[in-house]
Amino acid sequence: MMKPAAAAAVGGALAVGAVPVVLSAMGFTGAGIAASSIAAKMMSAAAIANGGGVSAGSLVAILQSVGAAGLSTSSNILLASVGSVLGACLGNSSSSRPAEPEAKGNEATENVPQGEPPKPPLKSEKHEE
Numbered sequence: 001m002m003k004p005a006a007a008a009a010v011g012g013a014l015a016v017g018a019v020p021v022v023l024s025a026m027g028f029t030g031a032g033i034a035a036s037s038i039a040a041k042m043m044s045a046a047a048i049a050n051g052g053g054v055s056a057g058s059l060v061a062i063l064q065s066v067g068a069a070g071l072s073t074s075s076n077i078l079l080a081s082v083g084s085v086l087g088a089c090l091g092n093s094s095s096s097r098p099a100e101p102e103a104k105g106n107e108a109t110e111n112v113p114q115g116e117p118p119k120p121p122l123k124s125e126k127h128e129e
Helices: 004-026 038-049 059-069 073-092
Strands: none
Touching (some): 004 073
């Protein structure tokens, strides 16, 4: 299990580093929206919905701005903070399997046999016809 401070650092760095990679993979690049990409499909849908143009302040416009110029310092700080909190929470979480209760005193646990195991047969029986 990762310590919470290390998980927070990893989560923050991952959140800040992943945004440009994900936006570029979607097609929001510094040179504009890449042809035949998810970004191009989003832009087409936004233009059709708005009667031919993409309105300023829309999701497509904001993502293109971030893809071209990157995030501001305050946005990076906010994103790193959220990523750190999520990383610390995930790094501090226990495994998905709950802990098994311990047996008290002479109580037998579920997987311990209560008596002797059955003995195997001494010789195999062959059936002749």
